[in-house]
Amino acid sequence: MTAYGSFPGARPRRLRTTPALRRMVAETRLHPADLILPAFVREGIGEPVPIGAMPGVVQHTRDTLRKAAVEAREAGVAGIMLFGVPEDHKKDALGTAGTDPEGILQVAIRDVRSEVGDELVIMSDLCLDEYTDHGHCGVLTEDGRVDNDATLERYAEMAQVQADAGVHVVGPSGMMDGQIGVIRDALDTIGKEDVSILAYTAKYSSAFYGPFREAVGSSLTGDRKTYQQDPANLRESLRELALDLEEGADMVMVKPAGPYLDVLAKVAESVDVPVAAYQISGEYAMIEAAAEKGWINREAAIAEALLGIKRAGANMILTYWATEVARRIGTTG
Numbered sequence: 338m339t340a341y342g343s344f345p346g347a348r349p350r351r352l353r354t355t356p357a358l359r360r361m362v363a364e365t366r367l368h369p370a371d372l373i374l375p376a377f378v379r380e381g382i383g384e385p386v387p388i389g390a391m392p393g394v395v396q397h398t399r400d401t402l403r404k405a406a407v408e409a410r411e412a413g414v415a416g417i418m419l420f421g422v423p424e425d426h427k428k429d430a431l432g433t434a435g436t437d438p439e440g441i442l443q444v445a446i447r448d449v450r451s452e453v454g455d456e457l458v459i460m461s462d463l464c465l466d467e468y469t470d471h472g473h474c475g476v477l478t479e480d481g482r483v484d485n486d487a488t489l490e491r492y493a494e495m496a497q498v499q500a501d502a503g504v505h506v507v508g509p510s511g512m513m514d515g516q517i518g519v520i521r522d523a524l525d526t527i528g529k530e531d532v533s534i535l536a537y538t539a540k541y542s543s544a545f546y547g548p549f550r551e552a553v554g555s556s557l558t559g560d561r562k563t564y565q566q567d568p569a570n571l572r573e574s575l576r577e578l579a580l581d582l583e584e585g586a587d588m589v590m591v592k593p594a595g596p597y598l599d600v601l602a603k604v605a606e607s608v609d610v611p612v613a614a615y616q617i618s619g620e621y622a623m624i625e626a627a628a629e630k631g632w633i634n635r636e637a638a639i640a641e642a643l644l645g646i647k648r649a650g651a652n653m654i655l656t657y658w659a660t661e662v663a664r665r666i667g668t669t670g
């Protein structure tokens with residue numbers, strides 16, 4: 338007990354007394370510029386197609402994607418991460434549509450770039466799963482395994498067509514060994530030294546990707562456990578991190594975000610490059626579904642989930658709520 342007061346001597350509650358005080362002493366704040374909007378664009382549709390498991394998210398047409406990019410920019414969002422959904426009949430074993438200069442993702446990159454220029458950071462998913470008829474992130478060997486080195490050649494080509502289309506940042510999400518080094522070389526070879534690489538460094542094999550598979554009309558039947566990480570492992574992420582940095586990653590990412598905040602915190606304290614976290618489709622769907630049932634306060638839950646990701650160490654957060662949340666921050670400070 339202190340000599341100058343009664344018990345308890347310390348009262349942390351004092352700083353929680355009013356909203357203004359709480360706001361003043363807040364250690365973490367979300368800013369629109371922390372947020373990146375992942376967006377899907379589908380080839381050959383006349384109207385946007387709602388994604389059942391992600392209420393409020395759609396597969397965009399080329400036109401509505403442009404509009405979404407403009408809205409994101411107006412709300413102050415930092416960037417947009419583009420995913421292409423090709424027409425079904427264009428899927429093949431090699432994911433050819435992913436390297437076709439007229440493929441949907443490349444076309445969308447050009448569309449968005451011509452719409453918003455450099456005012457929004459334009460990023461692209463660099464992975465084959467949206468384009469392969471077997472749904473894997475790489476090409477397969479004759480006996481059906483994902484062939485690491487043959488896939489790297491495909492990724493090199495993808496990086497080049499995406500860069501040619503005008504992307505600012507490529508986001509390799511396939512978890513092949515050596516992908517960052519190969520992509521850096523491929524970009525430099527065609528004079529695209531300024532295109533950055535956001536490496537999906539710690540990408541776990543997660544059940545929470547479920548809704549995304551609907552979003553991109555995935556053809557996958559098995560799982561990705563031979564290339565994505567085992568949720569049991571933390572140390573392994575630090576090894577992936579060291580390799581990605583050595584190979585030239587400009588920024589690194591942890592994914593999913595919410596169930597992996599320990600990994601995010603560890604990665605964030607270990608690096609001197611910007612760190613992103615991806616609040617993925619399942620994290621989105623869970624909150625939307627619970628809110629729809631009236632079981633949680635939707636806006637409060639979204640804000641809390643995002644704040645937790647930032648507090649754990651993310652500089653940038655990919656979230657399907659990016660535009661909505663940026664607008665809200667803009668109006669409430």
Ligand code: PBG
Pocket residue numbers: 462464465466467474510511545546547548549561616617618619
């Ligand atoms: C692979 C990729 C996936 C996601 C982003 N990039 C799916 C996967 O690895 O199975 C998931 C994103 C989400 O769930 O929101 N191209």
